[in-house]
Amino acid sequence: MAEVKTLQDAFLDELRDAYDAEKQLTKALPKMAKAASSPALKAAFESHLEETRGHVTRLEEVFASLDEKVRAKHCDGIEGIIEEGKSVMEENFDDATMDACLIAGGQRAEHYEMAAYGSLIAWARALDHTEAADLLQETLDEEKAADEKLSALAEDGINQEAADAANPEEEEEEEEDSAPAPKKRSKPAPVVAKPRRR
Numbered sequence: 654m655a656e657v658k659t660l661q662d663a664f665l666d667e668l669r670d671a672y673d674a675e676k677q678l679t680k681a682l683p684k685m686a687k688a689a690s691s692p693a694l695k696a697a698f699e700s701h702l703e704e705t706r707g708h709v710t711r712l713e714e715v716f717a718s719l720d721e722k723v724r725a726k727h728c729d730g731i732e733g734i735i736e737e738g739k740s741v742m743e744e745n746f747d748d749a750t751m752d753a754c755l756i757a758g759g760q761r762a763e764h765y766e767m768a769a770y771g772s773l774i775a776w777a778r779a780l781d782h783t784e785a786a787d788l789l790q791e792t793l794d795e796e797k798a799a800d801e802k803l804s805a806l807a808e809d810g811i812n813q814e815a816a817d818a819a820n821p822e823e824e825e826e827e828e829e830d831s832a833p834a835p836k837k838r839s840k841p842a843p844v845v846a847k848p849r850r851r
């Protein structure tokens with residue numbers, strides 16, 4: 654019968670998976686930066702690419718802290734997320750919509766990483782791998798910050814810009830708001846005079 658594996662084995666397995674995921678992301682992020690139109694979004698992807706290269710190095714330090722050889726195990730999860738991102742990039746979206754989709758895809762990757770690092774840190778602490786836990790926490794903090802940055806970019810303009818491109822008529826109406834537009838007016842609500850109490 655095969656030997657029973659422990660949490661230590663599961664931990665190492667997940668570390669190798671994360672190591673491979675980070676490496677895949679160092680190849681995907683430059684493509685996302687290239688596909689982005691918003692200079693701020695481009696810069697966000699580029700700066701997270703630098704951080705992601707740091708995550709690869711940091712994982713090598715984690716392996717070293719455990720006296721383990723650096724090994725990668727193919728991460729199917731992140732591969733799927735990257736594949737979905739690739740199909741989005743092949744679509745003929747307007748610029749703002751493409752940016753909104755790149756953010757959505759980027760956030761999927763960040764949340765995947767956050768889940769992975771969250772478990773890794775909890776297991777490292779439970780297994781008394783304090784140095785590894787601290788290193789992994791540094792990466793988790795950067796993933797969270799990257800995710801928040803993407804949310805801010807979406808909510809501070811990119812989503813609305815994409816929505817305006819989807820509804821150009823509504824935008825015109827807003828501009829014409831000061832002028833009367835009788836054909837769009839709905840029937841005025843009947844005015845019910847409330848009897849004034851004395």
Ligand SMILES: [Fe+2]
Nearest residue numbers: 675705708766
């Ligand atoms: Fe990462």
Ligand SMILES: [Fe+2]
Nearest residue numbers: 763766796799
């Ligand atoms: Fe990340």
